[in-house]
Amino acid sequence: MNCPRCGSPNSVTNDPTNxxxxxxxxxxxxxxxxxxxxxxxxxxxxxxLIDRL
Structure with a gap:
């Protein structure tokens, strides 16, 4: 799993979300x-687009 911010493949599982x-x-x-x-x-x-409207 690559990080969406830095692209690093060094990610670990963390606690699940709510x-x-x-x-x-x-x-x-x-x-x-x-x-x-x-x-x-x-x-x-x-x-x-939102700003123009």
């Missing part, structure tokens, strides 16, 4: 993440 998904932690940048997140970040294009 919804039951397995949590991972990057050993290099210490970010916590799940394998298949339900919520994706909003793209810059969408943010610009």
């Amino acid at each position: 919804s039951g998904n397995q949590n991972f932690k990057c050993r290099d940048c210490h970010r916590q993440f799940v394998q298949n997140p339900r919520h994706q970040p909003i793209s810059e294009e969408t943010k610009e």
Whole structure:
């Protein structure tokens, strides 16, 4: 499992989330993440469209 922030393959399993998904932690940048997140970040294009509206 590669870290979404730094791309490092050095990640370990961490405690599961409240919804039951397995949590991972990057050993290099210490970010916590799940394998298949339900919520994706909003793209810059969408943010610009919202600002124009």
